[in-house]
Amino acid sequence: MNVTSLRSQVLWLAIFASLCLGSMAQAFDTVILDAGHGDHDRGASIGYVYEKHLALDTARRVEQLLKKEGLKVIMTRGRDVFIPLQDRSAAGNRYGNAIFVSVHYNYSRGGSGSGVETFYHFTKGYTLAAYIQAYLVQRTKMTNRGVKNASFHVIRKTERNPAVLVECGFVSNPTERARMLTGEFRARIAEGIAQGIVAYKRAK
Numbered sequence: 001m002n003v004t005s006l007r008s009q010v011l012w013l014a015i016f017a018s019l020c021l022g023s024m025a026q027a028f029d030t031v032i033l034d035a036g037h038g039d040h041d042r043g044a045s046i047g048y049v050y051e052k053h054l055a056l057d058t059a060r061r062v063e064q065l066l067k068k069e070g071l072k073v074i075m076t077r078g079r080d081v082f083i084p085l086q087d088r089s090a091a092g093n094r095y096g097n098a099i100f101v102s103v104h105y106n107y108s109r110g111g112s113g114s115g116v117e118t119f120y121h122f123t124k125g126y127t128l129a130a131y132i133q134a135y136l137v138q139r140t141k142m143t144n145r146g147v148k149n150a151s152f153h154v155i156r157k158t159e160r161n162p163a164v165l166v167e168c169g170f171v172s173n174p175t176e177r178a179r180m181l182t183g184e185f186r187a188r189i190a191e192g193i194a195q196g197i198v199a200y201k202r203a204k
């Protein structure tokens, strides 16, 4: 093989690789954001601190951050309304080239549970969960409860796209509850989720 043909082979290999990477980076352009609970379904609650409010505020912050990155964002709810679970997963399956991210806050009896965790159901959701969990922990310095497999309806029934459910801390934990009542903390949570999504997109 002469040098010229080797060079042209290397060139074609480079072009092929960049085409592959380029097309893989286009693997999704839409993020379906699902703020957990709503209306009469408060989710976890202690006193007047309701998960439904925290989740909606956090999801809205993530929405703004992702839009700045040029991503299309679909919210399953943008206000305090009740959305049945099957409507949420239907939204998760409605779009191609999309990912589905459900935002929740956690609860444990006795109030000792702490930290953040991210759930996936199908294998194709695992990497997205790992990215979000890693950035969430890095951004908030909260206890890392890890990436876990689970069968929550919204991630089990969203079959078309990678789907994850993020638990952003425990409403039942007095220390975490005090933090999550501050906008600064919810902004950090939102940054962690958004940065995880953007890093996942770049890694594809």
Ligand SMILES: [Zn+2]
Pocket (backbone or CB within 6 Å): 036, 037, 043, 044, 051, 104, 105
């Ligand atoms: Zn919840």
